[in-house]
Amino acid sequence: MGKNLSIVTISFLLLLAFTSAGQVFDVKSYGGKPNADITQALTKAWKAACAVAGSKVVISAGTYKLGVVTLLGPCKGAIEFNLQGTLQAPSNVASFNGKDFWVSFQRIDSLTVSGGGVFDGKGQMAWQNNNCAKKYSCKTLPINIRFDFVTNSIVRNIKSKDSKFFHINVMGCKNLQIQHVTITAPGDSPNTDGIHIGRSSKITITNANIGTGDDCISIGDGTQDVTANQVTCGPGHGISIGSLGRYQNEQPVSGIRVIGSTLSNTQNGVRIKTWPSSPPGSAFDMHFENIIMNNVANPILIDQGYCPNSQCSNKSPSKVKISNVSFKNIRGTSSTKEAMKLICSNSVPCQQVVVADIDLVYKGAGGSTTSTCVNVKPTVSGKQNPPACTRKQY
Ligand SMILES: *[C@@H]1O[C@H](CO)[C@@H](O)[C@H](O)[C@H]1NC(C)=O
Numbered sequence: 001m002g003k004n005l006s007i008v009t010i011s012f013l014l015l016l017a018f019t020s021a022g023q024v025f026d027v028k029s030y031g032g033k034p035n036a037d038i039t040q041a042l043t044k045a046w047k048a049a050c051a052v053a054g055s056k057v058v059i060s061a062g063t064y065k066l067g068v069v070t071l072l073g074p075c076k077g078a079i080e081f082n083l084q085g086t087l088q089a090p091s092n093v094a095s096f097n098g099k100d101f102w103v104s105f106q107r108i109d110s111l112t113v114s115g116g117g118v119f120d121g122k123g124q125m126a127w128q129n130n131n132c133a134k135k136y137s138c139k140t141l142p143i144n145i146r147f148d149f150v151t152n153s154i155v156r157n158i159k160s161k162d163s164k165f166f167h168i169n170v171m172g173c174k175n176l177q178i179q180h181v182t183i184t185a186p187g188d189s190p191n192t193d194g195i196h197i198g199r200s201s202k203i204t205i206t207n208a209n210i211g212t213g214d215d216c217i218s219i220g221d222g223t224q225d226v227t228a229n230q231v232t233c234g235p236g237h238g239i240s241i242g243s244l245g246r247y248q249n250e251q252p253v254s255g256i257r258v259i260g261s262t263l264s265n266t267q268n269g270v271r272i273k274t275w276p277s278s279p280p281g282s283a284f285d286m287h288f289e290n291i292i293m294n295n296v297a298n299p300i301l302i303d304q305g306y307c308p309n310s311q312c313s314n315k316s317p318s319k320v321k322i323s324n325v326s327f328k329n330i331r332g333t334s335s336t337k338e339a340m341k342l343i344c345s346n347s348v349p350c351q352q353v354v355v356a357d358i359d360l361v362y363k364g365a366g367g368s369t370t371s372t373c374v375n376v377k378p379t380v381s382g383k384q385n386p387p388a389c390t391r392k393q394y
Pocket of ligand 1: 285287
């Protein structure tokens with residue numbers, strides 16, 4: 001009797017699981033219409049979908065206005081956010097009520113974001129009033145898309161455009177794949193980092209196409225196991241680990257791989273940056289391989305005196321220890337003569353740095369590229385253009 005009952009119960013649950021798989025929650029059914037504000041409709045559709053396992057929120061083709069939304073889990077099971085249309089953020093920062101995001105996915109397991117649609121952050125007005133370059137603590141501006149504590153999830157085939165601040169921010173996430181995302185903003189738009197990852201692990205970024213006004217990808221403290229593969233970057237400030245050491249209690253960074261990417265007309269190529277006068281910290285097991293540089297200003301860079309706009313105290317060196325770093329098979333053109341700069345801290349010199357098969361040609365007239373090594377003795381092999389450590393200080 002007990003056994004039969006449990007079989008019936010299980011069959012019923014299975015049936016429920018099957019019939020609800022792929023259940024669609026279209027914002028249209030919640031009053032969402034093109035060219036109108038769908039904040040309420042999306043909030044309702046999400047809530048309903050989240051209460052069902054294997055559901056899908058759909059925003060079909062068309063342009064929609066959307067205010068600040070938090071798409072909150074945990075949900076009953078896997079959930080898909082399928083954006084086919086274009087979402088437009090409010091232009092005015094005041095309408096964000098001090099929130100640091102526009103669209104936030106929070107505390108969700110098994111999320112898929114897909115559909116080929118666009119998150120248009122309408123950042124032009126906010127960029128004009130951005131004071132982050134002048135002030136150490138600037139006013140918080142909204143990030144286009146936040147992923148906070150999202151696990152075992154996929155973000156694929158979406159576009160983020162003209163964010164007021166970072167485009168995509170990944171925080172506290174585990175096992176997240178980001179595939180085929182396109183990110184665009186003007187080269188002079190301030191702080192519009194493409195993808196920023198912090199305090200997360202097992203993150204992969206593949207086939208991303210990022211052109212923006214700040215770092216294409218930046219990796220902050222407490223991050224382990226990130227692979228960026230086939231990323232196209234430019235304009236922008238390049239692919240960065242850091243900045244690290246700005247704040248107290250930062251956690252180590254490790255297990256970072258940047259492979260098979262192309263950077264064009266960027267301010268930097270691949271770099272690791274830490275602030276001077278920092279608390280102790282560490283970054284290790286970081287590898288950059290098979291990368292093409294086209295007219296890049298600082299193709300290979302370790303900068304342990306990172307101090308943009310002289311916002312920091314230069315009194316003591318950085319205490320963030322950098323070790324186990326490799327730069328392998330990095331080729332193309334540099335827009336400055338000093339194509340490789342490894343400027344490590346004299347308080348904690350860099351350890352286990354490998355430089356192999358580098359061929360960076362100066363794009364300007366007259367002369368070949370040079371390199372600088374400070375507080376680092378790299379192990380070099382293969383082609384070395386520029387010759388390793390043409391200028392050194394230890
Ligand atoms: C150094 O890097 C290699 C290559 O990725 C990795 O296998 C090794 O675990 C790293 N060691 C440390 C101490 O980070």
